[in-house]
Amino acid sequence: MDLSFTPEELAFRAEARRFFNAEIPKSIRDKVAEGEGLTKDDMVTSQRILNARNWATVNWPVAVGGQDWSPVQVYLYQDEMQLAHCPAPIGFNVSMVGPVIAQFGNEAQKSYFLPKTANADIWWCQGFSEPGSGSDLASLRTKAERVGDKYVVNGQKTWTTLAQYADWIFCLVRTDSSVKQQEGISFLLIDMKTPGITVRPIITIDGGREVNEVFFDNVEVPAENLVGQENKGWDYAKFLLGNERTGIARVGMSKAKVIRIKELAALEFAGERPLIEDSRFQEKLAAVEIELKALEMTQLRVVADERKMAKGRQNPASSILKLKGSVIQQQLTELLMEVVGPYVMPYQRDFDGNNEPAIGPDYASEAAPMYFNYRKVSIYGGSNEIQHNIIAKAILGL
Amino acid sequence: MDFDLTEDQRLLKESVDRLIADQYSFAQRKGYATETQGWSPKMWERFAEMGLLGLSFEETLGGFGGGPVETMIVMETFGRGLVLEPFFATVILGGGLLRRAGNAALQGALIPQVTAGKLKLAFAHVERQSRYNLSDVTATAKRQGSGYVLDGAKSVVLHGDCADKIFVTARISGERRDRDGVGLFLVDASSPGLTRRGYPTQDGLRAAEITLTGVRADAVSENAMPAIEHVIDEAIAALCAEAVGTMQVMHDTTLDYMKTRKQFGRAIGSFQVLQHRSVDMLVALEQARSMAMFAAVMASEENPIERKRSISAAKVQIGRSGKHVGQEAIQLHGGIGMTQEYSVGHSFKRMTMIEQMYGSADDHLSVLAKMGGLFGKAA
Numbered sequence: 001m002d003l004s005f006t007p008e009e010l011a012f013r014a015e016a017r018r019f020f021n022a023e024i025p026k027s028i029r030d031k032v033a034e035g036e037g038l039t040k041d042d043m044v045t046s047q048r049i050l051n052a053r054n055w056a057t058v059n060w061p062v063a064v065g066g067q068d069w070s071p072v073q074v075y076l077y078q079d080e081m082q083l084a085h086c087p088a089p090i091g092f093n094v095s096m097v098g099p100v101i102a103q104f105g106n107e108a109q110k111s112y113f114l115p116k117t118a119n120a121d122i123w124w125c126q127g128f129s130e131p132g133s134g135s136d137l138a139s140l141r142t143k144a145e146r147v148g149d150k151y152v153v154n155g156q157k158t159w160t161t162l163a164q165y166a167d168w169i170f171c172l173v174r175t176d177s178s179v180k181q182q183e184g185i186s187f188l189l190i191d192m193k194t195p196g197i198t199v200r201p202i203i204t205i206d207g208g209r210e211v212n213e214v215f216f217d218n219v220e221v222p223a224e225n226l227v228g229q230e231n232k233g234w235d236y237a238k239f240l241l242g243n244e245r246t247g248i249a250r251v252g253m254s255k256a257k258v259i260r261i262k263e264l265a266a267l268e269f270a271g272e273r274p275l276i277e278d279s280r281f282q283e284k285l286a287a288v289e290i291e292l293k294a295l296e297m298t299q300l301r302v303v304a305d306e307r308k309m310a311k312g313r314q315n316p317a318s319s320i321l322k323l324k325g326s327v328i329q330q331q332l333t334e335l336l337m338e339v340v341g342p343y344v345m346p347y348q349r350d351f352d353g354n355n356e357p358a359i360g361p362d363y364a365s366e367a368a369p370m371y372f373n374y375r376k377v378s379i380y381g382g383s384n385e386i387q388h389n390i391i392a393k394a395i396l397g398l
Numbered sequence: 399m400d401f402d403l404t405e406d407q408r409l410l411k412e413s414v415d416r417l418i419a420d421q422y423s424f425a426q427r428k429g430y431a432t433e434t435q436g437w438s439p440k441m442w443e444r445f446a447e448m449g450l451l452g453l454s455f456e457e458t459l460g461g462f463g464g465g466p467v468e469t470m471i472v473m474e475t476f477g478r479g480l481v482l483e484p485f486f487a488t489v490i491l492g493g494g495l496l497r498r499a500g501n502a503a504l505q506g507a508l509i510p511q512v513t514a515g516k517l518k519l520a521f522a523h524v525e526r527q528s529r530y531n532l533s534d535v536t537a538t539a540k541r542q543g544s545g546y547v548l549d550g551a552k553s554v555v556l557h558g559d560c561a562d563k564i565f566v567t568a569r570i571s572g573e574r575r576d577r578d579g580v581g582l583f584l585v586d587a588s589s590p591g592l593t594r595r596g597y598p599t600q601d602g603l604r605a606a607e608i609t610l611t612g613v614r615a616d617a618v619s620e621n622a623m624p625a626i627e628h629v630i631d632e633a634i635a636a637l638c639a640e641a642v643g644t645m646q647v648m649h650d651t652t653l654d655y656m657k658t659r660k661q662f663g664r665a666i667g668s669f670q671v672l673q674h675r676s677v678d679m680l681v682a683l684e685q686a687r688s689m690a691m692f693a694a695v696m697a698s699e700e701n702p703i704e705r706k707r708s709i710s711a712a713k714v715q716i717g718r719s720g721k722h723v724g725q726e727a728i729q730l731h732g733g734i735g736m737t738q739e740y741s742v743g744h745s746f747k748r749m750t751m752i753e754q755m756y757g758s759a760d761d762h763l764s765v766l767a768k769m770g771g772l773f774g775k776a777a
Contacts, residue, residue, distance in 0.1 A: 001401055001402065001403060001407075001691070001694075001695070002400045002695075003400075003401075003691070003692070003695045004399065005399050006399075009399070255773050258771070258773045259773055279764070279768070282768065282770075282771070283763050283764060283767040285767070285771055286763055286766045286771045286772070289711070289771045289772040289773055290689070290715050290763075290766070290772065291685065292773070293689070293711055293773075294685040294686075294688045294692075294715050295685070295688075297691060297692050300399060301401055301688060301691075304399065304402075320681050320684055323681060324685065385674070388673065388674040388677045388678075389670075391677045391680065391681075392673035392674065392676065395680065396676055396680065398653075398656065398667045398668070398676065
């Protein structure tokens with residue numbers, strides 16, 4: 001047992017650190033550090049810089065632009081990216097639809113979509129959840145009827161993240177209602193400009209527009225946009241959701257937040273002394289840091305195990321990472337809000353495009369919205385209660 | 399980065415696992431506890447034959463050259479078996495002090511005896527008032543000729559009742575809580591002026607209250623705190639590993655019980671509310687295991703600040719996880735978990751005592767918080 005990295009791994013880490021800090025514009029990384037929303041342009045810019053080095057799609061098969069990295073390298077890449085406050089590549093493109101097309105798509109789909117997906121020339125959104133199907137995804141009802149060389153799609157998707165930016169949507173649709181739920185689902189790629197699609201914002205409690213409802217009214221989709229086989233979409237979705245949980249612990253991001261909280265707590269005062277010197281505050285933060293350190297070690301253990309596992313197989317321990325990682329992320333937003341104090345109160349989101357100076361310190365305005373917004377992390381990607389069910393079944397055999 | 403065990407470590411683990419599986423069942427342990435000393439001299443001989451008692455000494459000193467990872471392997475398995483023998487007192491504490499504070503002559507004389515199972519050690523350090531402050535020493539050492547005369551009283555000396563030789567701390571100079579001026583001495587248990595009162599501890603192990611009245615001794619070290627602090631950090635790492643073994647058993651036992659115990663016509667493990675609690679036990683256990691590994695790796699760190707940070711963090715995690723796993727193990731068993739005749743309560747008791755040793759979770763949290771936590775700019 002040796003927890004030190006090899007000289008090659010350390011050199012890789014140093015290069016990753018240099019690259020993220022030197023190449024990704026500081027203006028973008030500062031926004032991430034403060035929890036400010038990124039524009040579409042910010043995210044596309046950042047992804048194109050990564051892609052120019054072939055670092056946007058490291059998880060893809062090598063043949064279509066991925067990297068043949070060890071799990072340790074992938075870990076270091078993610079950790080350094082998050083520590084540098086660098087935006088992650090667009091998840092819908094890179095972690096979700098890209099690997100599905102690479103694995104199950106035909107040659108035409110691969111050659112058309114993959115380069116554009118890697119370079120964020122296409123922005124994808126995910127059409128999985130529906131009003132009636134949250135954690136019980138297989139109950140989805142959006143219907144695609146085969147008519148000649150087209151599918152006609154009718155129904156509604158919801159919680160569609162950043163659909164307002166999206167050029168294309170990858171959808172799970174019901175193509176057969178006469179069989180077991182899981183066996184009548186297909187995976188369809190749909191151009192968002194197709195007539196009959198309406199996107200309506202859902203404003204979340206932080207005041208942000210991150211998610212949307214997407215309505216399909218007799219939307220005609222060329223049959224060539226079917227991925228893989230008809231009625232096999234559930235298998236592809238499971239493959240995709242397995243990928244979604246890699247790096248879900250967001251250890252690097254939480255480490256960066258801890259460091260930021262310490263910086264800010266040195267600026268704010270509790271009585272006559274900086275908050276960072278208040279023993280109760282110190283202990284609260286230290287308690288979260290310990291859980292985070294333990295999670296980092298747990299993640300490294302999972303990473304080390306993955307080296308021995310068949311590629312693509314989901315390690316059930318990743319559910320533990322999701323459970324703990326989400327709670328830690330939420331606790332840190334709570335602590336950040338506590339650091340800011342009364343200046344969490346002004347609501348300044350409507351000031352966008354307004355030239356008046358911000359009210360209160362620069363770092364204050366996003367503290368409360370981030371706390372509100374981060375309640376989502378224990379809900380999305382399979383709620384923490386679902387993760388409990390997965391662990392109970394897959395690890396404990398209950 | 400590599401979590402794999404080396405071939406030697408794997409063989410060590412296999413042999414210790416086998417020993418505990420074959421000879422340390424709950425029923426066998428009960429038998430050992432009724433022997434005169436409260437543990438099994440036969441088992442102690444087995445440990446010696448297997449090389450466990452010389453595990454952490456360098457090969458040049460007659461040991462087997464193991465480090466903190468080897469200690470972790472052994473202690474985790476001992477934690478599963480709830481081992482009663484004075485391994486921790488003799489090898490981890492006594493052996494640690496020999497390694498870190500003893501001179502070559504002392505090491506050469508004693509290590510072969512420890513390794514052969516002929517010499518049991520203990521560490522009499524904590525006093526009534528000192529709680530978790532290692533520097534709080536009021537026992538006195540007064541110079542007399544080439545040696546010293548010791549006076550004072552030492553509390554809860556682990557396996558102090560059966561030790562052949564006892565490491566004792568006493569203040570040579572300075573004030574009560576000064577880090578400087580604490581001497582380390584090695585005395586025979588039969589020394590004139592030394593009395594000891596042995597007793598069982600809550601977890602079925604043994605300890606003693608020791609008084610020193612004009613005990614003559616030579617100093618092993620006249621300024622021993624740096625060595626003592628390092629030994630205690632190593633000891634905490636060892637306890638963390640032991641605690642992981644103990645938690646693992648509580649988790650496994652509870653899970654087995656949930657799969658077999660029927661209520662309302664079905665296994666209680668089919669109830670979702672209990673499934674989720676069992677998952678939370680697993681998460682607590684895995685987080686603790688991660689930190690026990692971290693502690694093992696950091697135990698040999700020479701920079702005392704970085705070592706202390708890591709060890710304190712690990713002890714907090716072990717304390718928090720251990721309490722959670724232990725309390726839930728009893729609760730999910732229901733009434734049977736409350737009985738002396740069932741194993742899980744004994745694991746719970748050991749776990750609870752580990753929390754009281756060398757600083758509670760809250761105590762270490764406060765230490766770590768004052769040191770500025772774990773993550774900084776250079777992370």
